[in-house]
Amino acid sequence: QLETDMAFIREVISMGHAARNRSGIKTRQPLAEITIGGLSDAEKATVNRLAELVYDELNVKAIVFTEALDAFAQVTLKPNFRVLGPKYGKGVQAIAKALASADAMQTKAELETAGSLQIAAAGETYTLEASEIDVQTQNREGFFVEVDARKFVALSTELTHELVLEGLARELVNKIQNMRKDADFNVSDRIKLSLTDASQLVDEAFQAHREYILRETLTTVIIDAPSAKAFTLAQKLNDEQATLSVEQV
Numbered sequence: 001q002l003e004t005d006m007a008f009i010r011e012v013i014s015m016g017h018a019a020r021n022r023s024g025i026k027t028r029q030p031l032a033e034i035t036i037g038g039l040s041d042a043e044k045a046t047v048n049r050l051a052e053l054v055y056d057e058l059n060v061k062a063i064v065f066t067e068a069l070d071a072f073a074q075v076t077l078k079p080n081f082r083v084l085g086p087k088y089g090k091g092v093q094a095i096a097k098a099l100a101s102a103d104a105m106q107t108k109a110e111l112e113t114a115g116s117l118q119i120a121a122a123g124e125t126y127t128l129e130a131s132e133i134d135v136q137t138q139n140r141e142g143f144f145v146e147v148d149a150r151k152f153v154a155l156s157t158e159l160t161h162e163l164v165l166e167g168l169a170r171e172l173v174n175k176i177q178n179m180r181k182d183a184d185f186n187v188s189d190r191i192k193l194s195l196t197d198a199s200q201l202v203d204e205a206f207q208a209h210r211e212y213i214l215r216e217t218l219t220t221v222i223i224d225a226p227s228a229k230a231f232t233l234a235q236k237l238n239d240e241q242a243t244l245s246v247e248q249v
Helices: 002-023 041-049 051-058 081-088 091-101 104-114 161-182 200-208 210-217
Strands: 031-037 060-066 073-079 116-121 124-129 133-139 143-148 151-156 191-196 219-222 231-237 240-248
Touching: 002 041, 002 051, 002 143, 002 151, 031 051, 041 051, 041 060, 051 060, 073 081, 073 091, 073 104, 073 143, 081 091, 091 116, 091 124, 104 116, 104 133, 104 143, 133 143, 161 200, 161 210, 161 231, 161 240, 191 200, 191 210, 200 210, 200 240, 210 219
Parallel strands: 031 060, 191 219
Antiparallel strands: 031 151, 073 133, 116 124, 143 151, 191 240, 231 240
16 A cells, blocks of 8 residues: 555656656745645545655645646636647637636646547537647646646745745755765864855845754854865855855864
8 A cells, every 4th residue: 555655646646756857946945835625535535644755745735635736727628629629620719618617627627638539519529649649738827737637736836035034945945965075074074164246035034044044054164255175156146146155164
């Protein structure tokens, strides 16, 4: 059972990653929540039990369940006119009408499960292959959505000030870790850190998440100005900047 549960969670996470990739928001930037739809009660229980994996992998603060995709995206089904035109001639218009009035999510799920679809249009019954139907998912403002048969995930991409600061704190940790490596420090070396020419947001992020940054980077001393032998680099942190310097204690 654990294997089945893990495989299911991996699917959900992989859909979340796909939504993140399309949004262009890097994984280091925390997001408020992911909404998961179309799950059975057993699947919801699995997500709740393995929620930590979802939080860690997708860097989200909350998981929400829903039954309705409408709030997050609009799915539309249209005939592939190039393929169906020569095949059914004028019948294509009737097919287009029937597809437009069908339950898009249900039809899409049927299409993905069976590989084809029977549709009644203008007194005829047509069997349409997956390649003959154009399925489009349009995200609503503030969400990136991935749909797979009956289930979907919607990633909320709205960034509050707090989330922006947390994202910058994670960027700072990442940059300092890389500088430690480039300077050839030992993994256990404690360091002195200085942060100069920082934009206001970077400064704010550093103050808000100071403990976390110092702990993760093994920083024991904060200095105002680096010494001549410190390793110093001007860094771009998301859309912000700061000059960082690291030196062994």
